[in-house]
Amino acid sequence: MTPVLLVACVMGPQESTLVDDLQVVAVLAEPPEAGPGQSIALETVVVDTTDEGYDLWQWTCLGETCSPVEDTLFIPPTLPASEEPIPVFHWTLACRPGLCEDIEPTQDAPALLEDLPMEGVSLGLRWLGISTRERANPTIECAADGLCQVDGDFSEYSAVYPYSDVPGWETPSAELVPGDTEVELSWVGEESGTAWVVIVDGQGGVGLWTGDI
Amino acid sequence: MYSLLALAFAADPVLPEVVEAPIPIWPEGTDQTTVVEVTLTVVLSPQGDVLDVRVVEPGNPSFDAAAVDAAWETLFSGALDADGNPAPAQITYTVRFEPGAVVPLGADGVIVVEAERVTSEVVERTLTAEEIRYLPGTSGDAVKVVQNLPGVARPPLGTGNLIIRGTAPEDSLTTLDGSPIPLVFHFGGLTSVVPSDLLSEVAYVPGNASVRYGRTLGGVVDLRTTTTLPEESSAYVSVDLYQSAFFVQRRLSDSTSLTVAARRSYIDAVLTPFLSNGSIRIQAPRYYDGQVRLVHETDTATWDVLFYGSDDRFRFLGIDEDTEEDTVFASYADRFARLRLRRLDTRGPWDRETTLAVGPESRFFEFSTASEAIETNWSATFRQELNGSLTDTLSLRSGLDVQAGRQTYLFYLANVGGRDEGESPYFAPGVYSELTWQQGPTTLIGGLRGDVMSYGGPGSSGSVVLQTLDPRLTARYAVADFTTLKASVGRYSAFPDLRSIDVGGDGNPKLSPERSLQATVGFEQQLLGNLRVDGSVFVNRLTDQVVGREDRLRFFTGPPPIGPFDTDAYANDGVGQVLGAELLARYDGPSSTALLSVTVSNSQRQDRPDDDVELFEFDQPLVLTALWSQQLPRNWRAGIRLRYGSGNPYTPVVNSYLDLDTRTWRPVYGERSSGRLSPFFSTDVRIDKTWELRRFDLVGYLEIQNATFAQNPEYMAWNFDYSEEQPFVSSPPLPVFGIRGEF
Numbered sequence: 001m002t003p004v005l006l007v008a009c010v011m012g013p014q015e016s017t018l019v020d021d022l023q024v025v026a027v028l029a030e031p032p033e034a035g036p037g038q039s040i041a042l043e044t045v046v047v048d049t050t051d052e053g054y055d056l057w058q059w060t061c062l063g064e065t066c067s068p069v070e071d072t073l074f075i076p077p078t079l080p081a082s083e084e085p086i087p088v089f090h091w092t093l094a095c096r097p098g099l100c101e102d103i104e105p106t107q108d109a110p111a112l113l114e115d116l117p118m119e120g121v122s123l124g125l126r127w128l129g130i131s132t133r134e135r136a137n138p139t140i141e142c143a144a145d146g147l148c149q150v151d152g153d154f155s156e157y158s159a160v161y162p163y164s165d166v167p168g169w170e171t172p173s174a175e176l177v178p179g180d181t182e183v184e185l186s187w188v189g190e191e192s193g194t195a196w197v198v199i200v201d202g203q204g205g206v207g208l209w210t211g212d213i
Numbered sequence: 214m215y216s217l218l219a220l221a222f223a224a225d226p227v228l229p230e231v232v233e234a235p236i237p238i239w240p241e242g243t244d245q246t247t248v249v250e251v252t253l254t255v256v257l258s259p260q261g262d263v264l265d266v267r268v269v270e271p272g273n274p275s276f277d278a279a280a281v282d283a284a285w286e287t288l289f290s291g292a293l294d295a296d297g298n299p300a301p302a303q304i305t306y307t308v309r310f311e312p313g314a315v316v317p318l319g320a321d322g323v324i325v326v327e328a329e330r331v332t333s334e335v336v337e338r339t340l341t342a343e344e345i346r347y348l349p350g351t352s353g354d355a356v357k358v359v360q361n362l363p364g365v366a367r368p369p370l371g372t373g374n375l376i377i378r379g380t381a382p383e384d385s386l387t388t389l390d391g392s393p394i395p396l397v398f399h400f401g402g403l404t405s406v407v408p409s410d411l412l413s414e415v416a417y418v419p420g421n422a423s424v425r426y427g428r429t430l431g432g433v434v435d436l437r438t439t440t441t442l443p444e445e446s447s448a449y450v451s452v453d454l455y456q457s458a459f460f461v462q463r464r465l466s467d468s469t470s471l472t473v474a475a476r477r478s479y480i481d482a483v484l485t486p487f488l489s490n491g492s493i494r495i496q497a498p499r500y501y502d503g504q505v506r507l508v509h510e511t512d513t514a515t516w517d518v519l520f521y522g523s524d525d526r527f528r529f530l531g532i533d534e535d536t537e538e539d540t541v542f543a544s545y546a547d548r549f550a551r552l553r554l555r556r557l558d559t560r561g562p563w564d565r566e567t568t569l570a571v572g573p574e575s576r577f578f579e580f581s582t583a584s585e586a587i588e589t590n591w592s593a594t595f596r597q598e599l600n601g602s603l604t605d606t607l608s609l610r611s612g613l614d615v616q617a618g619r620q621t622y623l624f625y626l627a628n629v630g631g632r633d634e635g636e637s638p639y640f641a642p643g644v645y646s647e648l649t650w651q652q653g654p655t656t657l658i659g660g661l662r663g664d665v666m667s668y669g670g671p672g673s674s675g676s677v678v679l680q681t682l683d684p685r686l687t688a689r690y691a692v693a694d695f696t697t698l699k700a701s702v703g704r705y706s707a708f709p710d711l712r713s714i715d716v717g718g719d720g721n722p723k724l725s726p727e728r729s730l731q732a733t734v735g736f737e738q739q740l741l742g743n744l745r746v747d748g749s750v751f752v753n754r755l756t757d758q759v760v761g762r763e764d765r766l767r768f769f770t771g772p773p774p775i776g777p778f779d780t781d782a783y784a785n786d787g788v789g790q791v792l793g794a795e796l797l798a799r800y801d802g803p804s805s806t807a808l809l810s811v812t813v814s815n816s817q818r819q820d821r822p823d824d825d826v827e828l829f830e831f832d833q834p835l836v837l838t839a840l841w842s843q844q845l846p847r848n849w850r851a852g853i854r855l856r857y858g859s860g861n862p863y864t865p866v867v868n869s870y871l872d873l874d875t876r877t878w879r880p881v882y883g884e885r886s887s888g889r890l891s892p893f894f895s896t897d898v899r900i901d902k903t904w905e906l907r908r909f910d911l912v913g914y915l916e917i918q919n920a921t922f923a924q925n926p927e928y929m930a931w932n933f934d935y936s937e938e939q940p941f942v943s944s945p946p947l948p949v950f951g952i953r954g955e956f
Contacts (some may be wrong), residue, residue, distance in 0.1 A: 027873055030597035052308035110881045113868035118936050125879075161876045173876070200874060 003195045012089045013188060017162055019171035022054055024124035024207075025093045025163060029073075032137055032204045033085055033129035037077035040128060042069065043129055045208060046094050047196065052120075054094045060087040060128070079174050085129030085204065095142035101112060115168035129204050140199040140208045146171075146185040148209065154178050156202030159186035160185065164213060166193035187213060215379070224512035227293035229257055229302050237308060240275035243464045247905075249273065249310040251280040259299030259694060261289040265743055265801055267563040268343065269305065270444065273910060274903050280308040280767035280843045283801045308768060333423035333610065333647060333658055335701035335733050336890050338362050338466055338748055338797065341549045343408045344806065347842050349852035350897035352916055352949060356387060356405040357413050359434050361840055362420035363795030363810040364751075366833040367893055368859040369927040371587040371918070371943070372402030376831045377432030378420050378753060379791035379816025385431035386706065387487040392437055394614075395549040395574040399478070399500040399525050403455065406502050406523040408474055410449075410460050413439040420751050421701040422735045424645035424660035424685055425598070427614060430707050430729040430755065440557055441514060442470045442508055453951025455480060455502075458704045468510045475503040491908065498527040514565075522572075532934070541579060549574035563601035572596045576768055584626045586766060592618030604653050614643040614664075624766045633765065637714040638670040641708070654691035657857045660684070666708040668715075668728075677714055681706035681726050695739035709759045720763070721772045721783040728756040748796040758787030775929065777882045779820055788830065789818040804844035812836040826860040835859050848903040853896065860890030860926060869935040878934045890926045890940060895919045912953040919946050 019025065028043040048054055053177045064106040069090070079086070091109040093100065099120050103112065115121060129135075138152025140160065148160065158176040160183050168189015176183060176199075185197070195213040200206050227655070252270035255263060266284045270276045272780060292302035340348075340358055351357040357373055368374035372380035387397045389407060398405050418433040426433045448461040458476040465471055483501035502523040509516045531541040553574040558565040571593040578586040598612035623635035647660035663685045669676025680788045685703030692698055735749030763778035793814030800807040815835075816829035835858070842852035865888040868881040899916040919925070928938035 024871060024873070047345070110868075110870055112878070113870065113881045114883070116868060118868055122874045125870060159876070198876065200876060203635045204874065206874065 003180040010089040012170065013167040014169055014172040015167075016172050018165060019063075019163050019165055019166050020049050021122075022046070022048050022050070022052075022094055022120055023122045024094055024097065026198050026206060027090060027092055027124060027126045028029070028130055028206060028208060029049070029090075029126070029138070030137065030203045031135060032206070033131045033133055033135050034059050034073075034199050035073050035130065035132040036079040036081055040075070042071050042073060042090070044092055045196065045210075046092075046122070047165065048094075053097055055095040055097055055100060057091075057100070057103045057105075058093075059067060060090055061091070061105070061107040061132075062086070064107060065165075066107055067089050068105055073128065078119040079130055083131055085131040085133070088130060090128055092103070092124045094122045126202060135168050135203065135205060137205040138201045139197045140209045141195055141205050142185070142195070142197050142209045142211060144213055146187045146213075148183050148185060149185075150176060150180060150183055150199060152176075152199070152201050152207070153203065154180055154201060156209075158201045161200070162195060164189070164193050164195045166191040168193075168213070169195075189213070223451040229261055229289045229292045229304055232261075232357075232699050234286040234287045235283050237279045237310070237856050239310060240279050241587060249276045250307050251310075252277050252278055252305065253284055255284050255287075255289075255304050257289055257292065257302045257304065258376050259290040259291050259301055263289070264301075265561050266641065266803065267341075267431070267801065269694065270307075271343065272310070272850045273862065274844055274850060274901075275846075276308075277312055278804045279310075283308070285803050295781065308353075320340065327344055333425065333660070334418045335421045335650070335689075335699050336735060336747070337416055337418050339414045341410050341414050342409055343413075345415065347386070347850060347899070347901060348806075348840060348851060348854070349842060349916065350840070350854035350856070350895075350900035350918060353409055354402065354434055355407060355409040355412055356434060357402075359415065359417045361565065361808060361810060361838050362417055362419075363749075363797045363812045363836075364793075365812070365816075366808060366831050367856065368402070368831070369861065370402070370868045370941075371400035371452045373405065374402065375432065376432060376833075377812050378751060379829055380431035380753065380755075381435055381829075381831070384429065385416040385433065385435070386426060386429040387434045389425075389436045389553075390568065391425060391596055391598075392553070392568055392570050394436070395572075395590070395592075396525075396547060397525055397561045399502070400498050400547075402498070403478070403498075407436055407521065408458065408460065408502075408504070409566070411438055411472065411474065411504055411506070412436050420753060421685070421687065421731050422705075423614065423658070423687070424647050424683070425614075426608070427645065427662050427664050427683070427705075428641070428707050430530065430705050430717065430727060430753075430792065433652045436522050437861070438506075438519070439518070440517075440559075442468070442510060448909040448956040449953050451951060451953035454947075454949045469507045471502070472506040472901075474506075475501070477501050493736070498861070500525045513560060517553075517555040519553040519555070521553070522548070524548040539602070544577070544579040546577045548576070563599050566596070566600075567595040568594070573906065578768070580626075585623065586625075586636070586768065587621070587623045587770065589621045590618055592616060606650055607650045608651070609646070609650070610660075613645070614645065615644075616641040622712055626909060633712075633718055635718045635720075637711055637715065639711070640667045656687075656689040658687040660686075660703075664706065664708075668711060674721055675715075677724075679708055679726050680710075696736040699736065699785055699943050700731075700732075701733045701878040702732040704820075705731060709783075712765075713759055714824045719782070723762075724759055724783060725757055725785050726759050727754045727785070730756075733932055742801055743796065744800045746796070748794065750794045752793075753789075755787070755789035755818075757785040758789060758818075758820075759785060760787040770783065772883070775863065776880060776886065780822075784821075786821045787818060789816065791816040791829075803894065806840075806842045807841040810836075810838045825885065831861055832886075833859040833861065848905070850901040852899045854898075856893065856897070860892050862886040863888045863929040865891060865938075866931055866935045871934075880931070880935045890929060893925045893944075895925065896921045896923075898917065906955070910955045912955060913951070915948060915950050917946050917948045919943060922946050 025047050030041045034040045059066050092156040140150050142148035154176040160174045160184050168187050170186035170188045174183045197209045220265040246580045248566045251272040254267045254269050256265035271277045292300050293300040345358045364378045366376040375385045377385045408831040414437050416435045420676035422433045443462050446463045450459045456476050456478040460474040463473045477499045506519045517806045525547040528544045551570050553570040556567045573591050575589040595615040601612045602608045617640045619638045623634040624630045641741050650657045664681045683704040687701040689699045714720045714724045729751045733749050737747040739745050760781040761781050764780045772786045795812045796811045816832040818829050819826045819828050837857045840854045844850050864885045865883045866880040867883040869878045897918045898920050901914045904911040925943040930939050930941050
């Protein structure tokens with residue numbers, strides 16, 4: 001076990017923070033949970049560093065029923081109202097033109113990838129909630145030096161994840177604890193580029209900051 | 214384990230006599246002022262030819278070699294049994310080297326004739342404590358040395374896991390004189406918790422074990438302590454790269470001896486200053502173990518009191534930014550203690566062995582401040598076995614094997630949530646009986662074992678009672694003096710663990726025992742006097758295997774569990790089949806030992822009825838080990854071990870997706886077990902040197918494992934998004950140097 005831990009101590013730009021192809025980086029939902037008869041506004045953030053263009057499919061699955069969705073998710077009023085969230089799976093599939101054909105909404109979305117290449121294809125999964133709770137997304141604002149101001153309920157496991165289109169983030173993630181108002185991410189890149197910093201609160205809330213770095 | 218038939222001869226047999234014995238040569242360059250005794254065992258053919266010579270009580274390496282060389286040159290007359298027929302024989306005697314004289318072989322010898330070794334096992338391979346100490350590649354470890362023998366696949370990362378005949382490590386049993394050991398290895402494989410010096414031999418039964426052993430579906434490794442008082446007091450102190458140890462064995466009186474031994478690793482003392490960095494302090498792995506043993510002989514029995522225990526621990530500490538106090542990032546501890554009372558009575562017509570062992574054991578893992586895993590077990594084991602002859606041809610072995618105690622478990626992972634905990638007393642009585650019929654060249658052994666497992670009672674959430682009845686049959690036929698054919702078939706059972714059956718958690722109280730039907734057919738052949746070959750083909754049909762809930766947090770040894778995981782509820786849905794053949798060729802020369810073991814096998818599993826049949830995760834179609842150890846002049850000894858093994862199967866990842874809430878990449882697996890790691894190859898070397906000093910002997914050794922630094926993939930890993938395979942390769946060669954002072 002010790003050798004593995006030693007490897008983890010090696011510092012430098014983290015490969016996992018670099019977006020150098022086509023990637024679904026985030027799906028923002030406002031509000032993160034909504035009750036029956038209400039709607040959730042969706043914003044999908046896809047990064048394409050090659051400018052080759054892509055096709056996009058999005059669908060949600062409630063139980064075994066899956067249906068396409070675009071920028072708004074309507075919650076059927078016939079669903080039971082509950083404080084305990086009912087999960088809705090939101091899938092986003094981005095493909096280079098011509099790579100993905102005849103995509104039908106399915107709850108077993110990973111099975112679609114079995115016959116698709118890894119390059120030029122990106123699949124992302126978000127869990128949305130149907131509930132009568134009033135919840136807010138966490139927020140994040142970062143400066144070019146990597147110092148970020150954060151706000152939200154961090155009582156569950158919460159963290160910040162930086163990404164960029166040029167190598168440079170030395171911090172793959174930073175954990176947040178209740179009371180945190182800022183977090184510092186280490187940037188050691190030599191080029192400038194675009195950064196996306198995602199904040200998650202472990203309760204279904206997601207926030208995003210985008211800017212130059 | 215040798216039969217006592219020799220004592221039951223109707224008339225006095227004619228014992229072998231020394232016809233012509235050369236005078237052993239005093240070893241060159243050795244101290245000629247001391248007295249040295251070497252005790253040998255010599256195996257003779259019915260015609261008196263020397264077949265095998267072994268050192269039973271060594272003097273020191275040079276004298277041992279001189280005595281052994283002389284034994285091979287000695288001419289003996291043949292032995293006759295009570296019926297006047299030529300019979301194989303085994304003689305034991307001492308060679309005494311004293312200033313100005315060498316007493317010839319046999320002059321002070323005690324000669325006994327013993328019948329052929331009779332064992333209940335169709336395949337049982339034993340290694341003596343002396344062999345364990347010098348064989349290269351396992352650092353003198355009593356359990357790891359078994360990995361050299363046929364039927365054992367190579368475990369990843371050099372752990373001590375025993376993957377025997379295509380079964381999982383947890384399916385095999387490691388015992389101390391027949392009773393299970395709570396923890397076999399420090400940290401999963403660094404070294405076994407029972408030091409080799411406490412043992413007389415290690416017995417390895419790869420399959421078709423006798424009814425003595427139950428609650429297991431795989432092989433058995435039995436560590437056996439001596440049952441006699443030591444001839445004289447002895448002691449040693451040893452120091453190597455990992456640990457220090459001492460061992461003191463004193464003869465307190467004619468009938469009593471006391472042994473005290475202990476070990477302490479100091480990897481932590483060496484590594485902790487280097488690993489600690491500012492606010493993070495790492496307490497590197499450290500372990501203790503200790504043993505105290507008192508043996509007392511009376512007119513009727515031998516009493517053996519043994520206390521042994523072990524304590525493993527490592528911790529990652531940091532400073533809490535708010536309180537500025539020490540906080541634990543991660544911590545692991547594994548410890549047990551056992552008090553064992555054993556009574557051996559071999560003086561009457563029936564051998565009687567009674568063992569009672571009690572003590573606590575616990576495992577603990579803490580991650581951050583919220584996640585933890587704890588398992589505890591307060592257990593008692595009781596074994597009593599009777600063994601004796603009913604008639605000239607019929608003998609009986611019967612025994613009681615009881616385990617009882619109280620188990621608790623708690624698993625909680627903060628990120629995932631959900632507390633998985635439970636506790637229950639358990640009571641597991643077992644009875645067995647075995648009848649052996651031996652007539653001329655034929656031996657038939659029929660046995661029956663019954664076990665019951667009862668979970669539940671005060672403090673638990675329900676009760677479950679399971680029972681098994683396992684018949685077993687073994688046959689041996691001596692085709693000629695040195696050729697034996699053998700076969701065995703039997704049923705084996707194991708009970709589900711508490712966590713999988715616990716009605717209070719998400720276990721399944723309807724689980725039934727796991728089953729195995731095993732069969733072995735083989736031969737044993739003595740060739741050219743000191744070359745022995747034995748081979749077997751075997752099949753193991755596994756049914757009712759407990760599968761499911763592979764996503765649960767649990768303790769494991771070796772590489773991290775790799776998917777895809779079966780996350781459905783526990784069920785007895787798993788089946789499997791293992792087919793294989795194994796061959797062991799062993800040469801024991803006057804001053805050398807060589808061993809070649811080959812195993813070919815195929816091990817398959819089907820977890821659920823609708824699943825495809827897939828390869829077992831440690832399926833290794835070919836495993837080959839060649840080992841040689843040579844005594845050299847001037848008290849040098851050198852050894853080399855070559856190992857080749859097929860790589861383990863793994864399930865390749867064909868794509869991946871991003872979980873946008875947890876920000877982790879999830880693999881999309883391809884066909885299960887359709888990938889296979891590259892083959893493993895390793896060269897291990899060992900050199901020993903003994904210096905005879907005025908008051909003690911000083912032994913130094915150097916052992917290098919994977920001396921050629923072969924880049925062996927240990928298990929498959931991937932980069933962060935599974936787009937690249939990055940197999941974890943074996944560590945670079947690490948020379949281990951040690952010294953040992955023997956008094």
